[in-house]
Amino acid sequence: TSAPSAKTGLDHLEIQGVKKVFGDNTAIERLDLSVRKGEFLSLLGPSGCGKTTLLRMIAGFETPTDGAILLSGKDIVSLPPHRRPVNTVFQSYLLFPHMNIADNIAYGLKQAKVPKPEIAQRVGEALALVQMEDFAGRKPEQLSGGQQQRIALARALVNRPQVLLLDEPMSALDRKLREEMQLELKRLHTKLDTTFVFVTHDQDEALAMSDRIVVMYDGVIQQIGSGEDIYANPHNGFVAGFIGKQNFIPAEVTSTDSTTATLRTANAVLTAPTLTLKPSTAAGEPRDLAVGDRVRAAIRPERMHVAPAGEGSGEANTARGSVISYSFLGDVIQYMIVVGDNDEILARVPAAGREPISAGTEVELSWDADAVAVYDREPGAVAA
Ligand code: ATP
DSSP states (O other): OOOOOOOOEEEEEEEEEEEEETTTEEHHHEEEEEETTOEEEEEOOSSTTHHHHHHHHHHHHSSSSEEEEEETTTTTTTGGGGGEEEEEEEEEEEOOTTOOOHHHHHHHHTTTOOOOHHOOOOOOOHHHHHTTTGGGGGGGGOOHHHHHHHHHHHHTTOOOOSSEEESSSSTSSOOHHHHHHHHHHHHHHHOOOOOOEEEEEEHHHHHHOOOOEEEETTEEEEEEHHHHHHHHHHHSHHHHHHHSEEEEEEEEEEESSSOOOEEOSSSSEEEESSSHHHHHHHSOOOEEEOOTTTEEEEEEEGEEEEOOOOOOOTTTEEEEEEEEEEEEOOSSEEEEETTTTTTTEEEEEOOOOOOOOOOOOEEEOOOOOGEEEEEEEEEEOOOO
16 A cells, blocks of 8 residues: 555545435435545445445436535536546446457547547557557457456546546456556556546455545445554444454453453453444444443454463463364465354464464464454344
């Protein structure tokens, strides 16, 4: 992720009080969002959270039920898509099969009656941007999926949009190509002044590329921030579980003092430095922890230490368990460990210089108190 750069200036795309209702289904609740000029912003969330609907309203393919969308201070809601200084790259590339690559890219400029020499120059520039200069004369079917996606990008960029909208543009590509395209997109973004708004359901992709991520669920923004910020400080249980891996352990608060809360789970005693109960989604409010609260304790897998069981200290923030399985992931070893009868805990430890602990081995898990965050149970969750 890149730090906010000098070109990140005033907010120039403003979503104000935008709502979208389809029949009796509210896809987007009243939503406010400011996008900065030149920023790479991702809309991230599970299927059905409303991210595509939001993107389509910015593009002009959907009309908001309520609210305003301002670009550089001007409301664009009444403008048809082709009159907005905005272009979209879709998941399916939608290239014209009978036209060669150069004509595909030139299509919009021809429609707009741009003079021929200028078209030729801009098509050349766009092809150079995506490093596809040698492919101008080919037909789309003669290109690979990744190459077609680059052409779709060039076709959007040739119009010099103020905002480039990307609707899951890489979901049709295989993993390796996808990672290459991620780097390619970042390179392009760094070169251009264009604001990128990128829709994805893939958290790794959002983390790898974005200046800021907007995490959405159920038509509501759950959190906005840099990847680092959202990962380290999720505001609610949804974000804590959606971004990165997470262990959620049902627990009950047994005591609190001015600096610590003690929690009891089925198999361990936890102390947490946090005295705040974070809500399960953005609809709730954080509040002080109280004795008797039934909560979820959250601990990231990489905050777990795993050692072969010795005497077993039985202290707070330790638990005895048994390795169910491990996976060697290159840089880390990931263990699935069962604690007690059924608490399954994921632990990730650096792989370098260690032998994996084999399945069936009794182990002791431990973690620091500051690794524990406390979230409300999900509404409707069965009390443990
Ligand atoms: P996905 O990743 O699956 O595309 P998404 O987060 O982009 O999901 P949207 O496509 O924006 O979600 O859909 C949000 C909600 O609005 C869903 O409940 C969806 O069924 C509904 N919806 C979207 N478009 C329409 C439409 N044209 N008519 C009726 N309902 C719609």
